[in-house]
Every structure is written in structure tokens, then in C-alpha cells.
Amino acid sequence: MKHITLSVLLSVISLNVFSQLVQWRGPSRNGIFLETGLLNVWPEGGPEQILEVEKIGKGWSSPILAGNMIYATGMIDTLDYLSAIDLQGNIKWQVPYGKSWNKSFPDTRSTPTVEDDRIYVQSGTGRLSCFERETGKEIWAVEVDRDFEGEYHIWGNSETPLIVDNKVICTPGGQKTSVVAFDKMTGKLLWKSKSLGGQRVYASPTIYQFNAHRYILAVIGTDLIAVVPETGEIAWSYKYHNPEKWNQPGLIWTNTPVFNDERIFLTKGYNYNAKMLQMALDGKSVSEVFTDTIFDNHHHGVILHDGFLYGSNWINNNKGNWVCMEWDTGKIMWEHAWDSKGAMIMADGLLYTYNEKGNVGLIQPSPDGFKLISEFKITKGAGPHWAHPFIADGKLLIRHGDVLMVYDVKKKWKVNES
Secondary structure (H helix, E strand, O other), rough: HHHHHHHHHHHHHHHHHOEEEOOOOOOOOOOEEOOOOOOOOOOOOOOOEEEEEEEOOEEOOOOEOOOOOOEEEEEOOEEEEEEEEEEOOOOEEEEEEEEOHHHHHHHHOOOOOOOOOOOEEOOOOEEEEEOOOOOEEEEEEEEEHHHHHOOOOOOOOOOOOOOEEOOOEEOOOEEEEEEEEEOOOOOOEEOOOOOOOOOEEEOEEEEEEEEEEEEEEEEOOOOOEOOEEEOOOOOEEEEOOOOOOOOOOOOOOOOOHHOOOOEEEOOOOOOOOOEEEOOOOOEEEOEEEEEEOOOOOOOOOOEOOOEEEEOOOOEEEOOOOOOEEOOOOOEEEEEOOOOOEEEEEEOEEEEEEEEEEOOEEEEEOOOOOOOEHHHHHHHOOOOOOOOOEEEEOOOOEEOOOOOOEEOEEEEOOOOOOO
């Protein structure tokens, strides 16, 4: 399989599909950011911190940088708020967009999606809103989980909306429908898929393209679903979770599927088996390629780079190791203990990790072993270190609780004065 060439092609395709789109885990939702010219080693104590902002609300969603503004969500009292923050640290506007999840782990979790002059976001109870980017004025809103009778698992709604063409996509699950599409300019319902049952889970959908086939990959509590974006037709589905065979309390599914060519990788924590799937050439079905018992990534995302998968696994809720897997075969190349499990993204050929002990690491990807280059510790904020990092314009954005921190990770080129 031609990993490097096809990875580049998929990035180009994604940029065309998602023009002017800033979103969860980068332009293709695969954790890979297209920044270049970044530091390949950090100073002792970490890169220069250039911004710190408090009072954005509690949460685990990622902050995102679009143009010269940072957008972040957070829970204040009982509501989810969207904040617009300039690069001097001033909160330009802060608006509520729905009720927070008020039961187990209630902090905000949906990351905003920015396209052109609009921002899309979902509350912890399933209210989908579209805002004017400049003013924070609400353009339209839909109570997705209420109107489509979505069924919750333990932790409410964590989905980041997906923009596809003229549509915004949500996955309420339940008995009424599994996936719905709204006109991104008006909020009008364009289609709803049939229901496959299954509760709403926590993974955000993505766009999968292979040969002539282009599908929305969406997730409900039981199934991975491939949906035709134009019509809402379900092209195929795969039952990943069967509660009759694996009845474990607290099981979650948060990771957006990772794909390359005809293969799709699924993983979630709690000792649940990871799966590699292969889509048929006619785009009408998938089959299992292999099962893995080691790489059960909790809710932190995995990275595919040069034919190998990188990320952390789940040992228990407070512990996990770091893992490298060969994409083609499922062979585990190494498993390494470093503090704890955590989130991982990639930019400019290096891996950026933010583990649950609060340590941020810069790692050289290699199937030969875990190669930590630099690290520093996050000391501000409160609560679990669960927010995924974000990189744009040479800046690394880290969020811990209600505190946003921005670091300069751009290389400084020396001018030759001779």
C-alpha cells in the first residue's frame, strides 16, 4: 500500500472539500496539521508561552485558531458558552449556545467548527447552533437530540459538527434516525438516515474518500455507518459493539475512525478489541482484516504516519502506555510507559502529546521505539488533562479546564548580516 503518496493525495482532496474550514483535530480530522517550519526541539521548560487566558469556562474541548481569533467553548454555571479571543488575550465576545450536560462529567466537550464567516457548535444536550464569526450573533439553532429523540449513554453529547458541501452533519442515534443533515446556511433539515438503533456516542464524524466513493463515516453506540452525503442513504454499516457479547459498564467510543485507501481502523478503550476493516471495491460493504487487543485507545486519538499508527492505549482509567502498530499487519512494534495515556496530534513530521499527568511532549515517530525529544508540564487550570492540542500559524494551543495557553513553536530563522 502506497502510504506516503496516498496520504498526500488525501490531504489535497480534504483541503478542496473543506475550503476555509478550521475544525477538530485538523483539516482532515485525522490529527495531522499542515503546519511547517516548526521547532524540532524545545528549550528546557518548553517553548515560549505567548498567551494565557482565563474564564473561558470549564471543558475538555479543543480551542481552535482561525485567522487572528481563537475560538473556545466552556461551561459557565449550567450553560455552554462560545468565546472569541483575540491574540492579545482579550475576550471579544462570549455567548451561550445551550444547556450543558448536567450529569456525569458535565464540562463542555464540543469543539467549534469554523467555515468562512460562520461557526458551528453543539451543546452537551444536543443543541446545534450557527453563529456569526465576527459578532457572535446566533444565525440559527436546532435542538437535534430533542427533536430527533436521540438516546444518551452516560456522558451526553460530545460531537463536533461536520461540514460537508452545503450541509452540517450530526449523529443523534436512537430509534428515529442515526444521522441527520441540515442546510448549513439556514438550519433546514435536508435529510435523515434510517435508524440502526444504538445510542448517541462521543466520536465526531468525518469524510472518507476512496476511489469514486465518498462517504460520511458516522458512529452510533453499536455501529460504524457509511452515509452518502447527498442523500442520507446508508451505503454500509459495521457492528463494532455488541452489548450481548461485551457487556462492560462505562464503555465509550470517542475516536473518529482513521483510514487509508480501502482500510479503516477503529479503536476504543476499556480492553475492547481494536479492528481493522477493509471496504469492498464496490463501496457496498466492509470486512474485518484483523483484530488487535493492545491498541485500545481511550479518547485521545491516533495518528497514521508512514505506514504506522501511533497513540496511547488503556490499562485503566488512570493509566495507559504508548504504542506503535504496523498498519498493514497489525503488528505491535513497541509499547512504552511514559507517565500516562494522553492525546496525540502531528505537525511538521513530529508527534505532539498531552498526557493525563499534564506533560506535553514532542516525539520523533519511529517504529524502532518511543523517542521523546522534549517535554514540559502544564501547571495552570484544573480538572483532567483531556483536551486535544491544536496547532496553527506556528502556535500550539493547550487548554486545561477554564485556562487557555498558547505557545510559540515556530522556528526563528537567523538573518545573515554579512
